[in-house]
Amino acid sequence: MQVSATRRALNLTVAALTLMAVFVVVIVLQGAVMGALRNGGMAGGPALLVSGAVAFAVVVGSFGLWNAWLALDRARAEDERDRLQLPEGPCCVVWRGGEEAEMPWALVTPIHAHFPAIARRFGVEGITVVDFDITPEGRVKNIHCIDVWPSPIFYAAAKDALKDARFAVRPGATPRFGPSYRMPFVFRIQGSARVTDRGRLARRGRAVKSS
Secondary structure (H helix, E strand, O other): OEEEEOOHHHHHHHHHHHHHHHHHHHHHHHHHHHHHHHHOOOOHHHHHHHHHHHHHHHHHHHHHHHHHHHHHHHHHHHHHHHHHOOOOOOEEEOOOOOOOOOOOEEEOOOOOOOOOHHHHHOOEOEEEEEEEEEOOOOEEEEEEEEEEEOOOHHHHHHHHHHHOOEEEEOOOOOOOOOOOEEEEEEEEEOOOOOOOOOOOEEEOOEEEOOO
16 A cells, blocks of 8 residues: 655645745735834835834744744754654655455455654655454454564554554455455655665665665
8 A cells, every 4th residue: 555645735835825924914014014103203215114124123033933943843853753763864665565465355445544744744755564354344453563664653654544444355255264464555755756676665866675
């Protein structure tokens, strides 16, 4: 199963909305200050100059506070990255596992796995292979991690998704209760993964082996 996260469109939208908001705030603020100064008896030229300076100071001060908050947020995110054992730089992953025999169970509803937010923020992709049993009612139980890279958070995301999964027996199939099933989850940031000839995991242009 492939889980994708798209960031480019969201980042562009947020940047455009931010610029529009700043533009509107500057116009409204300068107009309000200039109106107050004119009502107080100041001439038009000086009032325009002072109101422009006030608007400029407010915008610069606001960006300074915003940058300070971003620096604090980045520091907290780095601490979280260290705690979750995520790589320091962006990495890219491609699943190249072998073909599995057809499963006698079919999904009743799609599996909704959420891309871990901290991993998406740092551009880190991941994989996990999950082993599980299916009850006669089509529910998942006994979920175990067979392999995960580069952080356990990807297994946690897959496990949470499987808990809500529902299966039904395929037409003509006769499942045996007891054998477990395996499912790979590939967490990709859309457009960043590429296939290499040297391994199933690629990081910063180098193929590496999973542990």
